[in-house]
Amino acid sequence: METIRLDKCVAQNYGCSRREAGILIRKGLVTVNGVPVRDAALKVSGADQVRNAEQDLEVVTREAPRYFMLNKPRGVITATDDSEHSTVMSCFWNEAGGLFPVGRLDLDTEGLLFVTDDGAWAHRVTAPSRKCPKVYEAELENPADPGLKEIFAAGVLLRGEKTPTLPADLEILAPNLVRLTIYEGRYHQVKRMFASQGNHVISLKRIAIGGIALPEDLLPGEYRPLTPEEAALF
Incomplete structure (x- = not known):
């Protein structure tokens, strides 16, 4: 039976980086077959029960991680x-456990969302340092002022923030x-950017992440696996 390192197992299933998984393990928050383990290099297999004791989340060992794109519908929460609410995971009722959403979309926002069981990959998608582009289409309450192009390109200081947004x-x-492309x-963020300029977002849809576009024929609530080429972009 194939084995993998404990930190890789936790990262793939818990939605964190290998470094973050190592911290959890060294703190004694990960158990293997009911015993706390502090050795991140310990080899585990599918026969072992690995659990994150901090949040009582059972994780499983897999030979190959999975990557999906979901057209998130409105009214479901990214969790x-x-x-209180249905979650995006209700769309994956026929898939094995261990999956989690990459990043988040608001309850009333729809569109492209990645779902995976590979924590390191998810970290690469969401890490601020990578400045992964995310493209949104927004319907506004009032007509968009052409001057917003220069304002958003220069960055805006949002209420409660200490630094302006990236261009x-x-x-x-x-x-x-x-259509707005942001890099954080x-x-x-999108709603607050327009609110800072006196406008209101009525509806919001994410249509692309890092060069991967939401297919027009993928209906709300539907998902498909990412191709190997798509997954390799991150």
Whole structure:
């Protein structure tokens, strides 16, 4: 039976980097077959029960990680579990466990979301230092001011933030319809950027991440595996 390092097993299933997995392990927060283990290099297999004791999350050893794209529908929360709302994981009811969403989209935001069981890969997608481009289409309450192109390209200081946003690219598709490319993922960033300029986002859809576009024929709530070429982009 194939084995892998404990830190890689935790990273793949828990949604963290190998370094973060190592910290959890050295703190004694990971158990193997009920026994706390502090050796990140320990080899485990599918016959072992590996658990993150910090959040009582069981993880499993897999030979090959999985990568999916989901067209997230509105009204579902980006989480693995929630007591009030349906989660994006309800779309994957026929898949084996261990999957988790990469990053997040708001409850009322739809569009492209990655789901995987590879924590290191997820970390590469979301790490701020990588400045992965994310493209959104937004319907606005008021017509977009052409001057927003220069304002967003220069970065805007959002309420409660200490640093301005990274330069963003704005394309006006129609008076009240815009396409915005951002290179970071701050809380409610797109909505807050327009709010800072006196406008309101009525609806929001993410249509691309890092060069991978949401297919037009992938309906809300549907998903498909990423191709090996797509997964290799991160």
